[in-house]
Amino acid sequence: MFRPAREPQSKRHVRSSYFVVGEGVLGDNRADEAAVRPAAASTLEALRKFQFSRLGPQAKPDRQLDRAARAELAQAMTDPAAAQPDSGNPRVPAGFTYLGQFVDHDLTLDATSAQLEDDVTVKQLLQGRSPALDLDSLYGLGPDHRFDQRFYEPDGIHLKTGTTQGIPAAADITGQPLAGFDLPRVGVGSLKSERRRPLIPDPRNDENLVVAQIHCAFLRFHNRLATELADKGVSSAVLFESAREAVVKHYQWMLRTDFLPRIVDETIVEEVFTKGRKVVDPSPHDQDFPTMPIEFSVAAYRLGHSMVRGAYNWNRVFDNGRGTLPLLFRFTGTSGILSPPPDDPDNPEAGAFEHLPTNWIADFRRLFDFREAGRDDLGVTDAQFNVAKRIDTLLVNPLAELPLGSFGGRGSAPDEIERNLAFRNLTRATMLRLASGQQMAKHLMGRGVGVKPLSASDFDNRDGAQLSDALRKKLAVDCPLWFYVLREAEVNGGGRLTGVGGRIVAEVFHRAMEGSRHSIVRDPFWRPFLSPVDERRDKGVFQMTDLLLYAFEGRAELLNPLGS
Secondary structure, eight states, X not given: OOOOOOOOXXXXXXXXXXXXXXXXXXXXXXXXXXOOOOBOOOHHHHHTSOXXXXXXXXOOGGGSXXXXXXXXXXXXXXXXXXXXXXXXXXXXXXXXXXXXXXXHHHHTOOTTGGGTTSXXXXXXXXXXXXXXXXXXXXXXXXXXXXXXXXXXXXXXXXXXXXEOBOOTTOOSGGGSOOEEEEOOBOOOSSSHXXXXXXXXXXXXXXXXXXXXXXXXXXXXXXXXXXXXXXXXXXXXXXXXXXXXXXXXXXHHHXXXXXXXXXXXXXXXXXXXXXXXXXXXXXXXXXXXXXXXXXXXXXXXXXXXXXXXXXXXXXXXXXXXXXXXXXXXXXXXXXXXXXXXXXXXXXXXXXXXXXXXXXXXXXXXXXXXXXXXXXXXXGOOOTTTOOBOOOSSSOOOGGGGSOOGGGGTOTTOOOOGGGGOHHHHHHHHXXXXXXOBHHHHHHHHHHTXXXXXXXXGGGGSSSSSOOOOHHHHHHHTTSOBHHHHHHHHHHHTSTTSBOHXXXXXXXXXXXXXHHTSSSOTTTOTTXXXXXXXSHHHHHTTOXXXXXXHHHHTTTOHHHHSTTOO
């Protein structure tokens, strides 16, 4: 779900390469290699690659897991017979799982990969690859860019939205096309896969239906604000940028005050945002562009994979767990075919639908708790509400059987283990010789960060992935960083990131906000003003529920158009 920078559409996630500052290009198609020799890059190639960096030391190849051990660990993490305990779960609404994925695609967006032959300046190339929390995945390079203007309405102010496709012969609302509830789609081309393609800067936001529906909500958020600013007489010359600045700052505020404290130990978040960073670019120059630490992208921020559930109470039509994870992949244009079974989702030309079927529109009341915003009228029963799985070392089993479209594998026949998301995560880290969790704990302590390293007994089989004695002993000495941060959350964090993982995530978010063109970190006196609830607005509160209430005009029939 949470992945690194987007590669060209035809090769996405098949060939994984990273331009690591000071090291060159790392990664190739040989996913089994314990060590990958860096390749030199031309200046132009370097500029056109997303800029990664390394916070800690490199792992020694002979201390990393080989393919058999990675497969064993991945299978333990996705064991369908493993108990999935919710004890200690801070009851994070399930929508935050996929908001996290939406954020990842903002942090790692390669905004210029699709137009490398276009006339793009060096500055734009760098900005397109800077991991700033500036919603590049929503705005691209803006309405004035001759390639990205296709994402905008002719006025150059509003973003395009899409219309769902009614279900044939349905007598209720599901039989009607509904505007604004699907992503905009290309709509032209000789192939269905071409016509289904989302018309947004980053196709990854159509890899599963939840993040696609969240993207639709952000389209509405921008468009409503742009309309209101125009109605207030804001000059057309500055209207778009005024709307974008307000959207980005409200988004950052929501991440800082609502999202991060739900997934990271709050004391770590407060320390980083009040006292500053110690590990991630602690003292950058004013003109320095942020880079993306691979320890974050390849390990710590893959926490969201653990939060995914195998099934959801999706809406009135697909209730009682009928919104299964495989179906949420299927009803997209990138991972799926927007069409129901029995059509094969691995065949991009299968299926009859080219837009989201109306009966798959999200009921946002089931994904976010509007009672937190004082809107009890928008609450649902506990049986209908979806809660994220706690952060731990277990992934639900559907993530062991990823659809080919979710990692750019259509037309290939990968080994079964290569469909396993845990195996893919562990292999990518091995390719990059990513530091182990123990190495990173030592590195952070050397930078003055107080973390409590995991002890050997913390790898004993209790809750979480059940390990063989041999694997457990190996991990107690050299644990892949991704598994390590999940184990920290499991044994010390009460279902939130803490220690090494919490510190890396909090610092990267702080740097990503600082490095954005519009920044609440660099503008510490800014306060949100778009909360639809007066009391919350007066107190400077703006959470994800406030964003959705504003975007959907506080109306139940928009937050849940299919009804109860």
